[in-house]
Amino acid sequence: MISFDYSDKAVLVTGAGRGLGLAIARAFHEAGAIVFVNDRTAEMVASAMAKLGGGDRLIAAPADLATAAGARKAVAPALAQGALDILVNNAAVNIERGIEETSDDLWAIHLAVNLKAPFFTVQAALPLLAKSQGLVINVASELGLHAIPNNVAYVAAKHGLVTMSKAMAIELAPQGVRVNAICPGTMDTELMADCARDSGDPENYYRSFRAYHPLGRIASPDEIAQFVLCLASPAAAFMTGSAVAIDGGSTAGRV
Amino acid sequence: MRRVLTTGSSRGIGLAIARRFARVGDEALVHGVTHAAALGALSKIDGKAQAFGADLSKPEQIEKLVSDVGEIDVLVNCAGIYEDMPFATATEADWDRTIAVNTTAPWLLARGFLASLRKRKGVIVNIGSDAGVLGYAGCVAYCASKGAIIGLTKALAVELAPEVRALCVCPGPVATDMMEQSVMKAADPEAERLRWASFPHMKRIADPAEIAEAVIFAASPDCGFATGSVIMVDGGVTAGKRV
Numbered sequence: 316m317i318s319f320d321y322s323d324k325a326v327l328v329t330g331a332g333r334g335l336g337l338a339i340a341r342a343f344h345e346a347g348a349i350v351f352v353n354d355r356t357a358e359m360v361a362s363a364m365a366k367l368g369g370g371d372r373l374i375a376a377p378a379d380l381a382t383a384a385g386a387r388k389a390v391a392p393a394l395a396q397g398a399l400d401i402l403v404n405n406a407a408v409n410i411e412r413g414i415e416e417t418s419d420d421l422w423a424i425h426l427a428v429n430l431k432a433p434f435f436t437v438q439a440a441l442p443l444l445a446k447s448q449g450l451v452i453n454v455a456s457e458l459g460l461h462a463i464p465n466n467v468a469y470v471a472a473k474h475g476l477v478t479m480s481k482a483m484a485i486e487l488a489p490q491g492v493r494v495n496a497i498c499p500g501t502m503d504t505e506l507m508a509d510c511a512r513d514s515g516d517p518e519n520y521y522r523s524f525r526a527y528h529p530l531g532r533i534a535s536p537d538e539i540a541q542f543v544l545c546l547a548s549p550a551a552a553f554m555t556g557s558a559v560a561i562d563g564g565s566t567a568g569r570v
Numbered sequence: 571m572r573r574v575l576t577t578g579s580s581r582g583i584g585l586a587i588a589r590r591f592a593r594v595g596d597e598a599l600v601h602g603v604t605h606a607a608a609l610g611a612l613s614k615i616d617g618k619a620q621a622f623g624a625d626l627s628k629p630e631q632i633e634k635l636v637s638d639v640g641e642i643d644v645l646v647n648c649a650g651i652y653e654d655m656p657f658a659t660a661t662e663a664d665w666d667r668t669i670a671v672n673t674t675a676p677w678l679l680a681r682g683f684l685a686s687l688r689k690r691k692g693v694i695v696n697i698g699s700d701a702g703v704l705g706y707a708g709c710v711a712y713c714a715s716k717g718a719i720i721g722l723t724k725a726l727a728v729e730l731a732p733e734v735r736a737l738c739v740c741p742g743p744v745a746t747d748m749m750e751q752s753v754m755k756a757a758d759p760e761a762e763r764l765r766w767a768s769f770p771h772m773k774r775i776a777d778p779a780e781i782a783e784a785v786i787f788a789a790s791p792d793c794g795f796a797t798g799s800v801i802m803v804d805g806g807v808t809a810g811k812r813v
């Protein structure tokens with residue numbers, strides 16, 4: 316594993332209560348960063364901070380990202396500290412349903428958390444990011460690049476997030492703020508476990524998603540978190556407006 | 571004779587699309603924000619046509635539109651809004667308006683008409699934008715909404731094949747009221763018009779009829795193997811740029 320030094324950096328990770336978000340928060344924290352930990356409730360944030368080992372480089376930033384006000388609230392602790400170098404928009408909902416079963420509310424929550432929240436967290440964080448010449452990493456998905464059936468709201472929102480990242484990159488480039496998106500394939504997180512349970516046949520769900528990726532496996536959240544640290548490092552300083560697939564080859568073609 | 575609903579067809583690209591369908595003998599179901607606006611467009615259409623009004627930012631009006639229109643063979647989601655919106659100052663209401671009309675309405679209409687589209691082996695043609703593929707400054711929410719409609723198109727395509735096809739036609743700059751409003755707001759409108767005409771490699775702004783031609787093809791049986799396609803009609807804008 317590459318070792319990174321983020322010891323003078325402040326990082327906000329949304330949806331860091333579990334899954335990839337928690338892995339990203341851990342990786343930055345272990346690399347010395349100050350980490351603002353967001354999830355929907357104060358309890359979820361407290362339990363995540365305990366899992367991360369506590370300490371004064373962890374700052375709670377609980378907020379429900381379903382509204383613009385919630386997105387601003389998630390950024391408030393960073394504004395209070397007056398420092399933010401890296402904003403990782405990771406929080407998302409993913410409830411897989413067919414077209415007819417996708418209710419108005421289900422559509423709305425996907426568009427709110429997965430697409431609208433990143434708009435307003437970046438907007439709120441902009442003064443800090445401009446000051447630090449910082450960067451945004453939006454966690455999209457391979458489903459921001461292509462589609463699968465029975466996930467229409469998620470696919471639409473993640474495609475929107477990919478294009479939105481490019482638009483932010485163009486608009487914020489003159490201020491020296493960079494914006495990139497990552498498009499992970501399937502990861503072994505609690506979300507995956509939820510979806511597997513929801514499908515009614517978890518074993519088959521895992522088997523088919525392994526086979527779906529040309530590399531024949533699903534990713535671990537820790538390996539994707541490592542990639543996020545690469546992207547946030549000076550090695551990627553010339554990158555902005557990119558949407559990078561890290562998907563075991565699934566958007567490249569078929570086996 | 572197919573029944574073709576084109577949203578936002580009281581003017582602009584939508585009107586050109588409705589006219590074009592009527593010309594090949596299809597029934598044009600013309601939609602405007604108000605019934606009066608749609609009625610006003612009927613005189614510009616040669617052939618069988620009917621007018622419908624609905625404010626697509628309001629889900630209950632969308633529901634009513636679906637039941638008023640009845641069964642259709644082709645749904646063209648053309649209605650859309652563009653507003654200059656500096657990222658730093660855009661409000662939640664600004665965001666909600668853009669997403670409601672440009673992304674959520676096409677989704678609600680696709681879902682609403684799904685039964686008849688399945689039964690009639692229909693086609694959904696969404697109107698995207700070069701801004702659904704490329705990022706532009708000053709319209710981050712618009713880019714997000716158009717990126718999302720491209721994703722919506724692909725999701726509909728993979729789930730509804732082989733019964734229903736879904737495609738997305740993405741225009742670059744087109745001479746419509748939408749463009750005119752944005753041009754007239756500029757400090758020097760003539761310079762702004764020239765700027766729009768100079769950035770596509772084709773060195774001009776498109777005529778709405780040229781977009782309609784792509785939509786007609788997308789919806790035709792001649793295009794029957796294409797689904798999930800994103801058809802760029804953008805004067806080359808997304809192909810690359812000059813140094």
Ligand SMILES: NC(=O)c1ccc[n+]([C@@H]2O[C@H](COP(=O)([O-])OP(=O)(O)OC[C@H]3O[C@@H](n4cnc5c(N)ncnc54)[C@H](O)[C@@H]3O)[C@@H](O)[C@H]2O)c1
Nearest residue numbers: 330332333334335355379380405406407456501502504506
């Ligand atoms: N797991 C996968 O296979 C996969 C694949 C591609 C992309 N992704 C993306 O990776 C990211 C992380 O996914 P994950 O698998 O870790 O999911 P997860 O469900 O395990 O974690 C998501 C986190 O976001 C939080 N969240 C949800 N709604 C929120 C709200 N309204 N306010 C605040 N926080 C909220 C959840 O509480 C949770 O802690 C998401 O953006 C997801 O779309 C996941």
